Amino acid sequence: MEDDGTGFDTGVIEQPYHPGDQAGRGMLLMRSLVDALECTSGLGGTTVRLVKHRPDLAARVVPWPAGRPRRAISHLKQTIHRYQRDVQLMMGRLSPSPANIDDLTIMEAFAAAADKENLISDRKLRIKTLEATLEILREGLD
16 A cells, blocks of 8 residues: 655554554554555555465454444444544535534644645555455455
8 A cells, every 4th residue: 555645654553552542553454454564654655564474364363243343344434433533524515514523523634734645645655455355355265
């Protein structure tokens, strides 16, 4: 996955995630689902490479409880849709709904952001990460 944002300090990737942290949950999720994760970032953007070796997958897979993967997939789809809406709002392609608290919250955060382009790039990277995670989950159902 690649984006063209301003990049970030990849040293934070190696720091452990703690519940309640503002960032890092996506990297924790990616690391737990793949065999190798490589991330490079700089002024030209960020590249994340996920590697999953399939031969021994069957030996390590624990069956999902009934209904659980479908709930996870549904949640991922909803989150992707929300982030896509956020990007449209931040780029001015969509007007916020006064009745939608999520719209108002993201527009408030966007207005207060010192680096608006980085906020948009972050959302786009999250979308790509969640789409890759969704594909991995779907493959596990086959």
